[in-house]
Every structure is written in structure tokens, then in C-alpha cells.
Amino acid sequence: MIFHVLTIFPEFFRGPFDHGVVARARNAGILDLRIHNLRDWTSDRHKTVDDRPFGGGEGMLLKPEPLFEAVESIWPERGPVRKVLLLSAQGPLFNQAAAERYTALSEILLICGRYEGVDERVAEHLADEEVSVGDYVLSGGELGAAIVVDAVARLLPGVLGNGDSAVFESFSSASLTGSGGRVLDCPQYTRPSEFRGWGVPEVLLGGNHEEIRRWRRQAALQKTARLRPELLESAKVKKVLPE
Ligand code: 9D3
Secondary structure (H helix, E strand, O other): OEEEEEEOOHHHHHOHHHOHHHHHHHHOOOOEEEEEEHHHHOOOOOOOOEEOOOOOOOOOEEOHHHHHHHHHHHOOOOOOOEEEEEEOOOOOEOOHHHHHHHOOOOEEEEEEOOOOOEOHHHHHHOOOEEEEOOOOOOOOOHHHHHHHHHHHHOOOOOOOOOOOOOOOOOOOOOOEOOOOOEOOOOOOOOOOOOEOOEOOOHHHHOOOHHHHHHHHHHHHHHHHHHHOHHHOOOHHHHHOOOO
16 A cells, blocks of 8 residues: 655654554565655745735634645546545544544555645645544644544555454444444553552463453443543443442
8 A cells, every 4th residue: 555645844754664563664665754844845945835824813724735736646537546635624434434434445645734734725626535634733734644544554455464463453433332433442551560559450370261251341331431431332331330
């Protein structure tokens, strides 16, 4: 899968994509990451990428011409397996279902917004989708782009050592309660079995795998009810959860 990132801060991406799972996917040839400097598609002496909003207001916007020039030169042809995503605070929230949906694409081009935003014609006529990574204010789309690349890359076949480990985790859309809600991972422990006076649930130290399975299920539901109650949609599930 090829990811293109269009940004005014190409050096921002020297860190996040050079470690861990994403770096391994790149080295294995499963993932090809191409960082593009938006200023390469300006035509004035000052390499201007921004301008003031019509009608007045605070701050500056990314102007449309360099963004259109860039996308049209990176992709002279568009198509159903190529998607342009505009990272913006206005988009629908990125989630695991979106990450899974994007794995069906062959190429994704991520446009990183900056300043007070991006000329709306980019959202309307250049991007296929707008994407936000959460309800908080970031100073640009670069961190969002890194989040999308990470979440999608680790789902690509061959990226994780164990093919199944992506399927059974906290936010996989496969990790559902009977009623369609999602549950978080169960609490997990490693050695030592006693640390600063804090022990490990006794059941995990024994070898009764049926009992361990039941405990994990119950502990996961309780933890979900405590930390993310909104994930447990149905009243039926809520009733099972006195802590
Ligand atoms: C007038 C209100 N503006 C700033 C307080 C709106 C605004 C403009 C530009 C808010 C954020 C940004 C820059 N953010 C992004 O480009 C962005 C983002 C985000 O802010 N939150 C969550 N996901 C994303 S993806 C890109």
C-alpha cells in the first residue's frame, strides 16, 4: 500500500514512521510512504501556501492552487482504489472501522491542514473524505496523518507477526459484545506476581483455562463499564456489571 503525505512540514515525519510496526512494514516492502512538500507546488518567489480568508477573520488559510497542483501531479489519474483524505478538525471522527475500510485501497493521499484551515474548495472538489482524529484542537493535520498511517499500516497482511493479533484487540470492530457494543481489553499482568505489595489476580496464576477465560471476559466488561461506559450500549449488558 502506498501512502502519500502532503504537508508544509515534511521533516515532521522523520520520527513517527521510522520506528516499530510502521518502520518494519516499510522495510518489508508492504508499505511505501512518500512525504511531499507542499511548497514544491508553489510558483511564486516566496513559495506562498497560505492567504487571508475572504470576509475577514483571524489567521490564514491554505490556498487551493498548490494543493490541487500537488494532488494532480502525484496522481494524474484518480480512481476507486485511490483516496484523498483531508485531515481537518471538521471531518467525521476516524475510528477502527474507517481504518479497516481504508485497507481495501491501494493508495491513500493525506492532505495535512495548517493555520486556521484550508480553502473549502479543497474539501469540496479535491478530497474524497475529510477526517478528524478527535474532538480537540490540534495545530495542524500532521499528527492526524501519522495516526491514520499507523492505524491502517498495522492492519495490512504480513505487518504484524501473528496474523490474528490485530483481530482480537480492544477496538477491532470484531471485538463486540453480544449486543453490538465494544469491550476494552481485559487487564493483563506479567512478572513479578507481587510488586510493591500489589498482587496479581489469583485465577491467572493457576492453570484453569476455562476459569481464566471467564475471569478475563468479566474483568474486561467491568473495566469497560468503569472507563468507557458509553461503549456498552445495551441495558442488558449494563445489568451484568456490578463491580
Ligand atoms: C476557529 C477555530 N479554529 C481554531 C481554534 C478551528 C481550527 C482550525 C485549524 C481547529 C484546528 C485546526 C487545525 N487542526 C487540524 O488541521 C486537524 C485536526 C484537529 O484540530 N483536531 C482533530 N483532528 C484533526 S485532523 C487535522
